[in-house]
Amino acid sequence: APSRSARPKICCPAITPEGTREEPTMQFLLEVVEILTSYIKKTFDKSTKVLDFHYPHQLLEGIEGFSLELPDQPESLEQILVDCRDTLKYGVRTGHPRFFNQLSTGIDIVGLAGEWLTSTANTNMFTYEIAPVFVLMEQLTLKKMREIVGWPNGEGDGIFSPGGAISNMYSVMIARYKYFPEIKTKGMAAAPRLVLFTSELSHYSIKKASAALGFGTDNLILLNTDERFNSCFILFLCSCLQGYVPVYVNATAGTTVFGAFDPINDIADICEKYNMWLHVDAAWGGGLLMSSKHRHKMSGIHRANSVTWNPHKMMGVPLQCSAILVRERGLLQGCNSMCAGYLFQPDKHYDVTYDTGDKAIQCGRHVDIFKFWLMWKAKGTVGFEQQIDKCLDLSAYLYSKIKNREGFQMVFNGEPQHTNVCFWYLPLSLRHLPDGEEKRERLHKVAPKIKAMMMESGTTMVGYQPQGDQVNFFRMVISNPAATRSDIDFLVEEIERLGQDL
Numbered sequence: 051a052p053s054r055s056a057r058p059k060i061c062c063p064a065i066t067p068e069g070t071r072e073e074p075t076m077q078f079l080l081e082v083v084e085i086l087t088s089y090i091k092k093t094f095d096k097s098t099k100v101l102d103f104h105y106p107h108q109l110l111e112g113i114e115g116f117s118l119e120l121p122d123q124p125e126s127l128e129q130i131l132v133d134c135r136d137t138l139k140y141g142v143r144t145g146h147p148r149f150f151n152q153l154s155t156g157i158d159i160v161g162l163a164g165e166w167l168t169s170t171a172n173t174n175m176f177t178y179e180i181a182p183v184f185v186l187m188e189q190l191t192l193k194k195m196r197e198i199v200g201w202p203n204g205e206g207d208g209i210f211s212p213g214g215a216i217s218n219m220y221s222v223m224i225a226r227y228k229y230f231p232e233i234k235t236k237g238m239a240a241a242p243r244l245v246l247f248t249s250e251l252s253h254y255s256i257k258k259a260s261a262a263l264g265f266g267t268d269n270l271i272l273l274n275t276d277e278r279f280n281s282c283f284i285l286f287l288c289s290c291l292q293g294y295v296p297v298y299v300n301a302t303a304g305t306t307v308f309g310a311f312d313p314i315n316d317i318a319d320i321c322e323k324y325n326m327w328l329h330v331d332a333a334w335g336g337g338l339l340m341s342s343k344h345r346h347k348m349s350g351i352h353r354a355n356s357v358t359w360n361p362h363k364m365m366g367v368p369l370q371c372s373a374i375l376v377r378e379r380g381l382l383q384g385c386n387s388m389c390a391g392y393l394f395q396p397d398k399h400y401d402v403t404y405d406t407g408d409k410a411i412q413c414g415r416h417v418d419i420f421k422f423w424l425m426w427k428a429k430g431t432v433g434f435e436q437q438i439d440k441c442l443d444l445s446a447y448l449y450s451k452i453k454n455r456e457g458f459q460m461v462f463n464g465e466p467q468h469t470n471v472c473f474w475y476l477p478l479s480l481r482h483l484p485d486g487e488e489k490r491e492r493l494h495k496v497a498p499k500i501k502a503m504m505m506e507s508g509t510t511m512v513g514y515q516p517q518g519d520q521v522n523f524f525r526m527v528i529s530n531p532a533a534t535r536s537d538i539d540f541l542v543e544e545i546e547r548l549g550q551d552l
């Protein structure tokens with residue numbers, strides 16, 4: 051028998067059909083659960099850092115033996131457990147109450163359990179026959195979401211997609227199919243020059259869709275926004291676009307940077323008058339539909355032909371979870387169906403309309419519904435409302451705290467429409483400079499420097515960006531129900547601490 055050292059290390063023993071062949075398998079899983087539960091506890095412990103930042107070359111070289119290289123021989127279970135610990139150690143705690151860097155933050159424990167179960171079930175959404183429960187959960191949840199949008203009895207269609215960008219792309223695809231179905235078989239040459247509209251501050255995925263779907267970004271008209279960054283259709287551009295055919299308008303409900311809401315009713319009036327498809331990108335704002343206090347910001351959304359809504363943002367569902375809701379049934383299927391015989395046999399023994407795969411642009415489709423459905427069961431509709439109202443209250447607290455604070459300057463005036471609070475921080479050295487190019491250039495460098503120090507210290511994280519002619523400013527967004535006023539206070543004081551000597 052080969053010497054012990056020559057024998058391949060026992061990697062994770064497979065689970066055999068008759069059950070667990072090796073006790074170590076279950077012990078291994080229990081140890082992984084211990085690693086994950088320990089991580090969760092630390093994430094909610096504010097004395098824990100948000101991140102332990104290292105540069106790419108450091109991680110690639112391997113830190114304290116943590117190698118990212120792929121071995122030819124199997125590693126031991128013990129090493130696999132070490133790799134699990136290190137992977138979390140050198141990552142970013144996006145569930146930390148002081149992680150404000152993205153729109154998706156937090157760890158919802160029930161949602162997490164739902165994701166664990168989803169991976170354990172490891173099935174596919176394309177047919178009812180291998181995902182009967184999940185397919186029905188998706189159908190009922192989409193109907194509930196359509197009811198909340200305001201479509202009578204939740205009528206319509208929809209699907210969960212791999213993110214808001216894909217949900218937005220779906221909207222452009224089905225709008226095109228609605229008006230020019232022959233494009234599916236004959237291509238864009240079968241249609242006149244089609245024109246799309248969106249606001250200059252809408253998410254870049256609308257532009258991406260116009261490129262990917264063959265419209266060309268030149269045929270996506272970016273509309274100006276008013277002082278509150280709401281896109282307003284001052285003059286209806288279509289009448290002056292000779293020879294073009296306007297087919298689609300995107301209205302954004304909660305823009306990514308400013309959290310602004312477009313005037314949906316005004317836009318719907320124009321779409322109805324000129325027979326154009328109205329899509330509402332509520333990827334970020336959709337969660338506010340759950341709130342009786344805030345849903346008015348999307349007044350008119352029921353007039354949309356399609357809506358993107360990302361539960362993985364304001365509702366705190368683990369990534370990914372995005373829905374495209376469509377008012378007219380049949381368009382998704384008509385636009386995407388290819389009737390693949392090995393999946394969508396018409397002679398199955400059950401109602402094949404429960405097979406969702408052929409209306410998707412995907413084939414294999416991850417089960418994104420269960421974690422959301424489970425969270426809804428755990429919270430109730432009222433629980434989501436309370437969670438979202440709490441985040442909006444926190445952003446109002448932040449706005450009131452800094453709007454007149456020495457060294458802070460708001461990017462736009464007035465209460466934030468969403469949880470986005472955008473501001474500049476001016477170190478002492480800049481506060482008395484006259485407005486002009488020098489001040490702009492120096493201010494533009496402040497946020498990146500503070501952010502870098504934040505990441506080096508690991509104490510908190512918040513995003514920054516320029517926008518139009520506005521130099522780099524911080525964008526604070528709140529979507530983590532674990533965040534509190536003390537975390538908001540910490541962030542403000544940390545920015546002052548790190549930036550005071552710049």
Ligand SMILES: Cc1ncc(COP(=O)(O)O)c(C=O)c1O
Nearest residue numbers: 213214215253304305306333334
């Ligand atoms: C308004 C808006 N639409 C679409 C998206 C894209 O969503 P996802 O990241 O899920 O693709 C975002 C992401 O921030 C967004 O803010």
Ligand SMILES: NCCCC(=O)O
Nearest residue numbers: 151152153154306513
């Ligand atoms: N659409 C990706 C998420 C953007 C953000 O978190 O800022």
